[in-house]
Amino acid sequence: MRPAFPLVRTTTPVPEAERRAVLAAPGFGKHFTDHMATAAWTTAEGWHDRRVGPLAPFSLHPSASVLHYAQEIFEGLKAYRHTDGGVRLFRPEFNARRFARSAERLALPVLPEEDFLASVEELVRADEAWVPGAGGEASLYLRPYMFASEAFLGVRPAEEVVYSVIASPAGPYFPGGVTGITLWVSSRYTRAGRGGTGAAKCGGNYASSLAAQIEAREHGCDQVLFLDDTGGKGDLEESGTMNLCLVTSGGELVTPGLGTILDGVTRDSILALAAEFGLTRVERAVTFAELRAGAADGSVTEVFAAGTAAVITPIVALKGEGFEFTVGGGAPGKYTLDIRGHLLDIQYGRAEDRYSWLRRVV
Numbered sequence: 001m002r003p004a005f006p007l008v009r010t011t012t013p014v015p016e017a018e019r020r021a022v023l024a025a026p027g028f029g030k031h032f033t034d035h036m037a038t039a040a041w042t043t044a045e046g047w048h049d050r051r052v053g054p055l056a057p058f059s060l061h062p063s064a065s066v067l068h069y070a071q072e073i074f075e076g077l078k079a080y081r082h083t084d085g086g087v088r089l090f091r092p093e094f095n096a097r098r099f100a101r102s103a104e105r106l107a108l109p110v111l112p113e114e115d116f117l118a119s120v121e122e123l124v125r126a127d128e129a130w131v132p133g134a135g136g137e138a139s140l141y142l143r144p145y146m147f148a149s150e151a152f153l154g155v156r157p158a159e160e161v162v163y164s165v166i167a168s169p170a171g172p173y174f175p176g177g178v179t180g181i182t183l184w185v186s187s188r189y190t191r192a193g194r195g196g197t198g199a200a201k202c203g204g205n206y207a208s209s210l211a212a213q214i215e216a217r218e219h220g221c222d223q224v225l226f227l228d229d230t231g232g233k234g235d236l237e238e239s240g241t242m243n244l245c246l247v248t249s250g251g252e253l254v255t256p257g258l259g260t261i262l263d264g265v266t267r268d269s270i271l272a273l274a275a276e277f278g279l280t281r282v283e284r285a286v287t288f289a290e291l292r293a294g295a296a297d298g299s300v301t302e303v304f305a306a307g308t309a310a311v312i313t314p315i316v317a318l319k320g321e322g323f324e325f326t327v328g329g330g331a332p333g334k335y336t337l338d339i340r341g342h343l344l345d346i347q348y349g350r351a352e353d354r355y356s357w358l359r360r361v362v
């Protein structure tokens with residue numbers, strides 16, 4: 001059967017020695033594979049021109065509406081090499097559905113789930129040589145995205161849109177061992193409001209988070225923690241690119257409920273796994289005051305952030321205007337590290353895939 005995204009192979013691939021050098025130390029988001037998937041959409045034709053072809057720049061008219069009105073969405077997922085040589089994706093259907101929800105919120109056309117999956121799978125097959133070897137924590141990061149390419153000025157949904165997927169080898173997030181980070185609790189910036197785009201994965205959310213990230217760095221912190229209100233009060237939302245989880249002395253795994261935050265694949269997977277660790281999953285609003293008091297009296301024993309890039313990052317301290325405190329004695333917690341290890345074992349095929357989360361591509 002003809003693939004949904006037929007491959008036109010590049011005639012100028014990155015030389016093998018160069019590719020091997022990249023794979024030996026890929027970093028994150030710095031190197032890209034030989035190919036990209038693309039499809040076009042117009043109101044007249046719908047989705048068409050699906051293909052995997054050579055990685056190449058786009059040519060855009062200066063009035064292309066994405067450049068002015070930020071009508072754009074994206075996704076992020078990884079392909080993992082197992083010791084049997086095969087390559088698997090982790091819950092790509094979840095990303096496909098989230099991409100469709102983001103499209104609806106940004107008034108972009110919905111890409112059918114089967115097209116999302118086919119584009120990602122066929123790109124991974126074309127660039128299989130770029131999937132890092134098994135045995136470590138390296139992977140091939142996949143970035144599906146969609147943008148308004150129509151040339152016009154005016155605030156209305158574009159009638160011409162481009163969908164694409166690019167791929168980038170990613171090294172282990174914590175090459176020197178998992179270390180805890182400090183979050184800056186921004187009392188100046190929020191990330192989302194009710195009715196806004198907080199639950200969508202659109203570029204604008206990230207552009208507006210940058211000033212808060214700079215603020216965090218200026219205060220010696222690694223990342224920002226957004227609350228749902230300014231003034232350092234309100235409910236916990238999420239970090240720049242990660243959802244937030246708390247472990248309590250009462251054996252609960254608590255995470256803020258959905259609404260104005262991203263519905264993370266990692267968050268959802270951890271909630272599903274909680275019972276295996278003897279933890280009760282709880283999705284509810286958590287005020288910052290509750291977190292601070294819990295860290296002080298020991299009822300909040302661990303805090304971690306969850307996302308595709310780092311899987312799980314221990315949060316060992318929080319800082320804001322006029323305060324600073326540690327969680328769990330300032331060291332990564334046992335549940336945090338155990339859950340992290342277990343999720344990685346599932347992703348890399350070292351633990352049983354009880355929930356059928358893996359999808360074989362190669």
Ligand SMILES: Cc1ncc(COP(=O)(O)O)c(C=O)c1O
Pocket residue numbers: 076238239240241242243262263264265266267306307308309
């Ligand atoms: C704002 C935000 N929250 C949470 C996440 C974690 O989501 P996931 O686990 O699907 O990577 C991400 C990463 O994509 C993100 O950008």
